[in-house]
Amino acid sequence: MRLQKFLAACGVASRRKSEELIKDGFIKVNNTxxxxMGHKIDPNKDIVTYQNKRVTISEKKIYILLNKPTGYVTTVSDQFNRDKVTDLVQINKRIHPIGRLDYNTSGLLLLTDDGELTYKLTHPKHKVEKVYIAKIKGTPSKDNINKFQKGLEIDNYKTQPAYFEILNSQSDMSTVKIIITEGRNRQVRKMCQAIGHPVISLQRIAVGKLNIGNLELGKWRFLTEKEINYLKKL
Incomplete structure (x- = not known):
């Protein structure tokens, strides 16, 4: 089995992130x-370690929905020693986030030790909808909304078609609903900035059919079997 696939199966990180860990020299096989990147291992014989701890494939996978507060980074480690989303979920298994929410964004975040599912859900080709509620400065014109929905040029790429709806508007601020199918770095914030209406606050309320519901900020729950099966079929 390829090392990055083994790490993903063990729940260390997604396959993509596992490749970064290998590249940066964080992974040892038989103490080396x-x-x-193409290194292959025998899961039944080779000893693989990460942060000096052996990693093994677990048969029972963990699937968690967290209502992330602002002020937490969506990583399993942080060089600046900031609070991490994994600090909010106290379980005796190594889990990682599926995708990211930036430091100042709150809302629905999925965590798991299922690296294969993470890889599938974060791959752009699956176009999983992410629903956000944002407070932005000012009130966008119909022309700017149209540009947003058709796709915008940001960071040398054009965004996929998106949904934009004004829920309510005041003199200097609007509350809007945004749906995207990508998950690029700070994408919603950059798209709003591109049409001249910077984000004041941002919350993700849904991923596909999974909703944040009435889950309190900073709290988490296990996904139901129905929800897990839904994710696997996406």
Whole structure:
């Protein structure tokens, strides 16, 4: 089995993130640092370690929905020692976030030790809808809304078609509903900035058919079997 696939299966990180861990020299096989991307291992014989702890494939996977507060980073480690989303979920298994919510964004975040599911849900080709409620400065014109929905040029790429609806508007601020099918870095904030209406606050309320519901900020719950099966069929 390829090392990055093994790490994903163990729940260390997504396959993409596992490749970064290998490249940066964080993974050892039989006490030897491996940086070769195509390296293959025998899960039944080779000893793989990350942060000096052996990693193994677990049969029972964990699937969690968290209502992330602002002020937490969506990573399993942070060089600046900031609070991490995994600090909010105290369980005796190594889990990682599916995708990201930036430091100042709150709302629905999925965490798991299922690296294969993470890989599938974060791949752009699956176009999983992410629903956000944002407070933005000012009130966008119909022309700007149309541009937003058709796709915008940001960071040298054009965004996929998106949904934009004004829920209510005041003199200097609007509350809007935004739906995107990508998950690029700070995408919603950059798109709003591109039409001249910077984000004041941002919350993700749904991923596909999974909704934040009445889950309190900072709290989490396990996904139901029905929800897990839904994600696997996306």
């Amino acid at each position: 640092v491996i940086k070769e």
